[in-house]
Amino acid sequence: MPEFETVRVAVENGIGRLTLNRPDSLNAFSEKMTTEIQTVLKSFSADKGVRCVAITGTGRAFSAGQDLKEISPGRSFADSLKRRYNPIIRQITGMEKPVVALINGVAAGAGMSLALACDFRIMSSGAKLIQAFVKIGLVPDSGSSFFLPRMVGYAKAFEFAALGSEVSAEEAMRLGIVNRVFPDEKFADESEKILTHFANGPTRAYSLIKKALKHSAESSLEESLEYEAYMQEIAGRTEDAREATKAFVEKRPPDFKGK
Amino acid sequence: MEFENITLTKEIPIATIQLNRPDVLNALNHRLLSELVFCLEQLDSDDSVNCVIITGNEKAFAAGADIKEMAEADTIDMLSRDSFSAWDRIRRIKKPVIAAVSGFALGGGCELAMMCDIIIASETAKFGQPEINIGVMPGAGGTQRLTRAVGKYRAMEMILTGGMMSAGDAAKSGLVNRVFPVELYLEEAKRLARLIASKPPLAVKLAKESVLKSEELSLKDGLEFERKNFYMLFSSEDQKEGMKAFVEKRDPRWKGK
Known part of the structure; x- marks a missing residue:
C-alpha cells in the first residue's frame, strides 16, 4: 500500500479501515482525497484478506463533503462528479463485502452521500447528517438522490434536500437512515463488535445479498423472484453454506471462511 | 485435427466449444478460426449432437481479431489471405449455435457472438466494435449484424x-437473449442448449434456416420459403x-428422421 496524505489505511483481522484524515478541514473531499479513496477501495476490493470495509473520519467530522476552497470558476461540476465521486459510489456499492460507515461526526453533502452508499451505518449520537448542497445553490449528488428517497420516501427526501436541515442521530434512526446509534463513549467499542461480526461472516453471502437488493431497486417481483433463485443457487454452493449447514446439524457455531 | x-467438450446431445487462448483474451487468430470452423462443421454432421455452444472464459469471450497478424498487411495481403472466408462457413452451420458470453466480446469477438443464433451473457459481458480506434472498421459482419x-x-x-455496451443494455437493445450472474451463465446456456436439443432436430434445423x-429475403419471398420448409x-x-x-396426450419420441 502506498503512502497517503489525506487518508489513513489499515487492514487487520479481516477489517479494512479507511479513515478520512483532513481533520482541520472537517475531512472535506479534496481532489487528492477522492483520488486516494479510489485507490484504497480498489485495493480493499481485490484483497481477499479484507472481509469487511469500515469508513470513518478523524476528529470532529465524518466528512463535510466537497472542499469548497477547491471549487474554482469555470470548472465542470459534471466532470468532477463523473471522475472523482461517482467511481467511489460504484466502488462501494459494487464491493463484494459489507461496507460500514462509522459516522463519528457531521456528514454533510457528498460526505452524507458517501455514508448513504454504504451497506450499514453506525452513527454517534452527537453526529448530524446534512444534505448541505442546497445551501450553496446546488443539488444532491454522489448518489444521494438515489439512496435517500429509497430510504425515507419522496416527502422526507425532498425536505432534507430542499431545506438542507440537520438530521440528528435520533431522527436518522427513527427514519431508518442509520442502523445503530451509540453515545460517543461507546461508539468505538460497539462499532468494533459489528465490524468483527461482518469480518467473520459468510462474505460471499453478504456480496450476494448486496447484489440482490441492488437488483430489486430496478426490478419487478417476477424479476426479483428469478434473480433470488440464481443468488441462492450461487450461495448454496459456497463452502460457507456447506459449513454452516454442517455446523447446524452438529449443533455448533459455523466457522465461516468467506469462501 | 488436433x-x-x-x-x-461433448455432453451428448450438446457440445461446447471453448475458445482457449486466455493469455491474449481469446484474440481470434487464423489458427483458432480454422479450428473453430473445422470443429463446427464436424459437429454439424455428428448425429449425436443437436446443439452447440461457443464460449470463452469469464474474462473474455473474445477480445477481437489478432491485431499482430494483420498490422503490417496491405490490401493485397488481406485479399489473398481472405481470412474472412472462414467466417462465411460459420454462417452455413445448420444446427443451432448458442454464444455464451462473459467479459469482453469486442470486434471479431462481438461479430462471432452475433453469428450465433442465440446469445446468453453473464452480467460482466461487454460488447463493442472498437475497430475505429485502430484505424479500420468492422470487417466480419459488425456493420450488418449489429445494425x-x-x-x-x-x-x-x-x-x-468504438464504445462498449454492457450486458444489461445489450439485453434491452435486443443483442442478448438473457443475462445471468457470471457464476451461472454457462450452465444456463447449457440448460437452454439441452432444451433445444430435446426438440425434433429436423424441425429445429429448418426453423433456424x-x-x-x-434477414435476406423480402417478406413475400420469406413467407414462401417458410411455407416450403413447413410442408x-x-x-x-x-x-x-x-x-x-x-x-x-403423451411425450413424443424423436428420431431425427
Whole structure:
C-alpha cells in the first residue's frame, strides 16, 4: 500500500479501515482525497484478506463533503462528479463485502452521500447528517438522490434536500437512515463488535445479498423472484453454506471462511 | 485435427466449444478460426449432437481479431489471405449455435457472438466494435449484424465511437437473449442448449434456416420459403410422431428422421 496524505489505511483481522484524515478541514473531499479513496477501495476490493470495509473520519467530522476552497470558476461540476465521486459510489456499492460507515461526526453533502452508499451505518449520537448542497445553490449528488428517497420516501427526501436541515442521530434512526446509534463513549467499542461480526461472516453471502437488493431497486417481483433463485443457487454452493449447514446439524457455531 | 486454440467438450446431445487462448483474451487468430470452423462443421454432421455452444472464459469471450497478424498487411495481403472466408462457413452451420458470453466480446469477438443464433451473457459481458480506434472498421459482419440486432442509431454510435455496451443494455437493445450472474451463465446456456436439443432436430434445423432467411429475403419471398420448409417437414417421421403424441396426450419420441 502506498503512502497517503489525506487518508489513513489499515487492514487487520479481516477489517479494512479507511479513515478520512483532513481533520482541520472537517475531512472535506479534496481532489487528492477522492483520488486516494479510489485507490484504497480498489485495493480493499481485490484483497481477499479484507472481509469487511469500515469508513470513518478523524476528529470532529465524518466528512463535510466537497472542499469548497477547491471549487474554482469555470470548472465542470459534471466532470468532477463523473471522475472523482461517482467511481467511489460504484466502488462501494459494487464491493463484494459489507461496507460500514462509522459516522463519528457531521456528514454533510457528498460526505452524507458517501455514508448513504454504504451497506450499514453506525452513527454517534452527537453526529448530524446534512444534505448541505442546497445551501450553496446546488443539488444532491454522489448518489444521494438515489439512496435517500429509497430510504425515507419522496416527502422526507425532498425536505432534507430542499431545506438542507440537520438530521440528528435520533431522527436518522427513527427514519431508518442509520442502523445503530451509540453515545460517543461507546461508539468505538460497539462499532468494533459489528465490524468483527461482518469480518467473520459468510462474505460471499453478504456480496450476494448486496447484489440482490441492488437488483430489486430496478426490478419487478417476477424479476426479483428469478434473480433470488440464481443468488441462492450461487450461495448454496459456497463452502460457507456447506459449513454452516454442517455446523447446524452438529449443533455448533459455523466457522465461516468467506469462501 | 488436433485442437490447440479451442477445447471441445461433448455432453451428448450438446457440445461446447471453448475458445482457449486466455493469455491474449481469446484474440481470434487464423489458427483458432480454422479450428473453430473445422470443429463446427464436424459437429454439424455428428448425429449425436443437436446443439452447440461457443464460449470463452469469464474474462473474455473474445477480445477481437489478432491485431499482430494483420498490422503490417496491405490490401493485397488481406485479399489473398481472405481470412474472412472462414467466417462465411460459420454462417452455413445448420444446427443451432448458442454464444455464451462473459467479459469482453469486442470486434471479431462481438461479430462471432452475433453469428450465433442465440446469445446468453453473464452480467460482466461487454460488447463493442472498437475497430475505429485502430484505424479500420468492422470487417466480419459488425456493420450488418449489429445494425439488424440493435437498430441503425445504436449501431452507428457503437461503431463510430468504438464504445462498449454492457450486458444489461445489450439485453434491452435486443443483442442478448438473457443475462445471468457470471457464476451461472454457462450452465444456463447449457440448460437452454439441452432444451433445444430435446426438440425434433429436423424441425429445429429448418426453423433456424427460415429465421435466418428473414434477414435476406423480402417478406413475400420469406413467407414462401417458410411455407416450403413447413410442408417439407410433413415427410419426416418426427412430424407423424409429434402430432400423434399430441393427440394421444403423451411425450413424443424423436428420431431425427
